[in-house]
Amino acid sequence: MRMLKFADIEKWHKTQHRESYNFxxxxxxxxxxxxxxxxxxFRIRGRETLYYLEQCGVCSVPIVLLICFLLGMxxxxxxxxxxxxxxxxxxxxxxxxxxxLKELGPFMVAIIATGRAGxxxxxxxxxMIADEEVNALxxxxxxxxxxxxxxxxxxxxxxxxxxxxxxxxxxxxxGMLVGNVMADIPLGAxxxxxxxxLDAQTxxxxxxxxxxxxxxxxxxxxxxxxxxxxxxxxxxxxATNAVxxxxxxxxxxxxxxxxxDSLGG
Amino acid sequence: MRQDSSKSVLSLRDLTIGYDGRIVMxxxxxxxxxxxxxxxxxxxxxxxxxxxxxxxGLYEPLKGSIEILGRNLNECSEARRRVxxxxxxxxxxxxxxxxxxTIAENVALPLEEHTRKSAGEIQKIAxxxxxxxxxxxxxxxxxxxxxxxxxxxxxxxxxxxxxxELLFFDEPSAGLDPISSAEFDTLIKNIRNKxxxxxxxxxxxxxxxxxxxxxxxxxxxTIKTIADIGNPYDLRINSKSEFVRRLLGRNNxxxxx
Ligand SMILES: Nc1ncnc2c1ncn2[C@@H]1O[C@H](COP(=O)(O)OP(=O)(O)OP(=O)(O)O)[C@@H](O)[C@H]1O
Ligand SMILES: [Mg+2]
Numbered sequence: 014m015r016m017l018k019f020a021d022i023e024k025w026h027k028t029q030h031r032e033s034y035n036f037x038x039x040x041x042x043x044x045x046x047x048x049x050x051x052x053x054x055f056r057i058r059g060r061e062t063l064y065y066l067e068q069c070g071v072c073s074v075p076i077v078l079l080i081c082f083l084l085g086m087x088x089x090x091x092x093x094x095x096x097x098x099x100x101x102x103x104x105x106x107x108x109x110x111x112x113x114l115k116e117l118g119p120f121m122v123a124i125i126a127t128g129r130a131g132x133x134x135x136x137x138x139x140x141m142i143a144d145e146e147v148n149a150l151x152x153x154x155x156x157x158x159x160x161x162x163x164x165x166x167x168x169x170x171x172x173x174x175x176x177x178x179x180x181x182x183x184x185x186x187x188g189m190l191v192g193n194v195m196a197d198i199p200l201g202a203x204x205x206x207x208x209x210x211l212d213a214q215t216x217x218x219x220x221x222x223x224x225x226x227x228x229x230x231x232x233x234x235x236x237x238x239x240x241x242x243x244x245x246x247x248x249x250x251x252a253t254n255a256v257x258x259x260x261x262x263x264x265x266x267x268x269x270x271x272x273x274d275s276l277g278g
Numbered sequence: 279m280r281q282d283s284s285k286s287v288l289s290l291r292d293l294t295i296g297y298d299g300r301i302v303m304x305x306x307x308x309x310x311x312x313x314x315x316x317x318x319x320x321x322x323x324x325x326x327x328x329x330x331x332x333x334x335g336l337y338e339p340l341k342g343s344i345e346i347l348g349r350n351l352n353e354c355s356e357a358r359r360r361v362x363x364x365x366x367x368x369x370x371x372x373x374x375x376x377x378x379x380t381i382a383e384n385v386a387l388p389l390e391e392h393t394r395k396s397a398g399e400i401q402k403i404a405x406x407x408x409x410x411x412x413x414x415x416x417x418x419x420x421x422x423x424x425x426x427x428x429x430x431x432x433x434x435x436x437x438x439x440x441x442x443e444l445l446f447f448d449e450p451s452a453g454l455d456p457i458s459s460a461e462f463d464t465l466i467k468n469i470r471n472k473x474x475x476x477x478x479x480x481x482x483x484x485x486x487x488x489x490x491x492x493x494x495x496x497x498x499x500t501i502k503t504i505a506d507i508g509n510p511y512d513l514r515i516n517s518k519s520e521f522v523r524r525l526l527g528r529n530n531x532x533x534x535x
Contacts, residue, residue, distance in 0.1 A: 141376075
């Protein structure tokens with residue numbers, strides 16, 4: 014096996030450095046496009062936005078409901094195993110409700126969206142690069158962030174919070190099912206405790222996070238796509254990169270928010 | 279080689295082009311006059327596409343300047359660049375139509391972006407341009423549903439949408455059969471005759487060069503610069519460069535052998 018040389022690390026470091034620099038410039042461009050979109054909302058490409066809303070939102074509903082429902086069941090199951098030792102099964106409700114609303118609902122939806130939307134954005138833009146469509150846009154004097162990024166960004170910022178709300182509900186129902194079957198908590202009691210301990214703030218905390226995840230996923234997806242090289246392999250690589258970097262960014266961001274939240278609370 | 283630059287719509291001065299500091303071509307100087315059809319010819323990989331991409335502002339030259347209609351694209355503001363881009367029509371090798379829009383919408387796109395015309399007017403112009411290139415029947419097709427040659431023609435219709443003063447082509451006839459390729463050449467010539475647009479053409483096809491170009495710029499990979507510029511019929515016989523005479527006389531040589 015070849016030893017990793019210092020020069021390799023230096024080279025890796027340099028590419029990483031340039032990548033981060035490019036990403037920051039890209040975010041700046043998108044910010045300008047967002048300001049432009051706010052000032053001239055009629056110039057947003059409505060049809061594209063609706064298309065992505067359908068692709069990233071509507072089409073993801075079944076998978077989000079399924080995964081979150083199962084996740085709620087798993088949580089309640091593990092909770093029941095441990096809590097039954099102390100005869101405090103009713104706290105399954107607390108375990109499921111808080112972890113789903115604050116963390117797992119928005120998080121799972123973000124992971125699903127990275128796999129579905131982030132990779133699709135990167136592949137789509139990568140293909141457009143390979144076909145010179147991006148060059149054509151640029152030489153037609155059309156702003157790439159406005160034309161390619163804004164519709165995706167808006168669609169994701171609308172779709173993810175709604176999906177997260179759906180996911181929350183599905184996970185709570187999953188937890189309720191297991192709580193009822195395994196831990197013999199009556200459905201009425203489970204429901205009453207859920208309503209009792211949850212408040213709007215907890216729910217909105219999770220939904221707010223999903224908006225941040227939406228921004229991260231769409232920016233990373235589009236950026237990886239724009240960095241794609243002009244060949245089929247380049248498109249594949251950029252889609253993979255979009256998923257890997259997207260998940261990493263979501264996890265790191267989630268951890269940061271948790272830390273900040275715990276400091277504040 | 280240098281002419282009065284006030285009359286030229288495109289002028290390249292001491293240009294060096296390349297990637298990441300690696301020089302592809304250097305010492306490029308030439309002017310293009312209004313209404314002229316000028317071709318760029320050279321071996322594969324010698325830097326024709328690179329030169330074209332520098333001219334239309336996709337890449338920045340390593341050295342020297344490019345003036346289009348009296349302005350340097352790399353030095354003007356974003357707003358000015360948009361105005362300049364309206365005066366330039368570019369067709370790409372693959373057509374580069376946007377896959378998410380129909381052919382008609384592709385042609386209408388520059389009009390929607392750069393003019394304040396009503397939807398009806400835009401549609402009328404788009405149909406007009408599509409008729410010009412003989413693609414009016416395919417207005418509602420998606421780019422994935424038409425052939426390569428049709429994509430190029432649709433791309434040309436889009437490039438013509440804003441009635442540009444300058445037209446750029448990267449290998450318009452590559453991948454076309456000889457008949458379509460000759461048709462495309464005639465189309466380019468007709469458009470120039472009608473609108474007096476200036477045409478810059480990158481090509482491999484000697485036939486197109488002899489049939490439509492007023493002048494040809496021959497690039498040479500081995501010396502990394504321009505081998506000669508001039509009328510193709512003239513250069514074929516009188517060029518000082520042996521390479522140019524051989525390249526342009528290739529058709530004849532083949533026949534003699
Ligand atoms: N994106 C790029 N990055 C680095 N080098 C490049 C890039 N594109 C082209 N080159 C190099 O620049 C040189 C000129 O390439 P270019 O595409 O301009 O040639 P060309 O004359 O258009 O060739 P062809 O007739 O085959 O289209 C080649 O040596 C190529 O390796
Ligand atoms: Mg080329």
